[in-house]
């Protein structure tokens with residue numbers, strides 16, 4: 001475990017809480033991967049909290065963790081961080097038109113990909129019905145109803161969604177999502193693979209199963225069984 005310090009806890013314009021966390025570079029999860037955090041002073045939190053990268057803060061050695069953040073966390077508190085875990089996103093730096101799609105309540109976990117794509121000269125659109133955080137003016141935001149336009153425009157699509165949210169898309173939309181699109185699957189990760197709890201089990205095609213905590217949480221869209 002590595003010691004880390006909460007430097008700031010703040011709400012973005014989407015209304016969700018973030019935490020700026022100071023820690024060594026090896027404890028910063030890559031986009032889509034995660035790190036488990038334990039707050040040693042708050043014993044009423046029985047489980048570790050999975051933290052995903054949402055961004056970097058200026059002059060912060062560490063990272064900004066995406067929601068959800070426990071309401072009890074305060075600036076100045078210490079955390080113990082484990083090793084970074086899970087399969088994150090493939091690099092988006094070679095993508096020239098990136099569509100980010102959040103079917104959930106926020107798009108914070110997708111934002112590091114936007115920053116990387118813009119830095120390498122790409123264009124980025126976000127499709128979501130969720131409230132928006134502060135975004136670069138270079139990012140176009142569209143509602144989910146416009147999603148079919150992403151299939152014609154983007155050369156890579158990345159989604160943040162639960163299995164149920166994907167299943168709730170109409171059949172035509174589901175069949176239009178390219179198989180190589182990446183999905184950051186929203187799933188509870190109570191044991192992060194340590195106890196084999198199975199709560200994060202994900203159905204794959206050909207009657208196979210995977211664990212989101214260790215085999216994901218990023219999957220290729222084409223390998224998921226949405227039936």
Ligand code: FES
Pocket residue numbers: 188189190191192193194195196197198199200201211212213214
């Ligand atoms: S979270 Fe327990 S096996 Fe994945």
